[in-house]
Amino acid sequence: MTGKQAYSFYNRTSGENVRLVLNYRSDKEQKEQIINDYLNFEPEKLFKVTKTKIEFPEKARLFKSYKCEKCGEITASNYIRIQEDKKVCIDCFNNYNRFKV
Ligand SMILES: [Zn+2]
Numbered sequence: 001m002t003g004k005q006a007y008s009f010y011n012r013t014s015g016e017n018v019r020l021v022l023n024y025r026s027d028k029e030q031k032e033q034i035i036n037d038y039l040n041f042e043p044e045k046l047f048k049v050t051k052t053k054i055e056f057p058e059k060a061r062l063f064k065s066y067k068c069e070k071c072g073e074i075t076a077s078n079y080i081r082i083q084e085d086k087k088v089c090i091d092c093f094n095n096y097n098r099f100k101v
Pocket residue numbers: 068069070071072073088089090091092
């Protein structure tokens with residue numbers, strides 16, 4: 001998360017990877033004009049292409065989902081916190097950390 005429009009792709013079977021960094025910024029103002037601008041740009045000039053900088057990520061795990069008992073939104077269990085004996089999502093969680101550790 002560096003604020004760049006950079007996208008990393010991996011092929012688990014072959015081990016190949018590629019990192020695409022958007023190399024161009026449209027100067028158009030309307031959404032449709034911007035999309036059209038990008039679609040008509042040559043892909044080789046639109047992106048800087050390199051190998052990925054991030055290690056091959058572990059295979060995605062599947063987590064059980066819970067309904068946040070405060071906002072009602074469904075959240076994966078690894079993002080659930082217990083607050084006042086209720087399962088709550090991170091958005092609703094009021095962290096208690098007196099020592100800022
Ligand atoms: Zn919530």
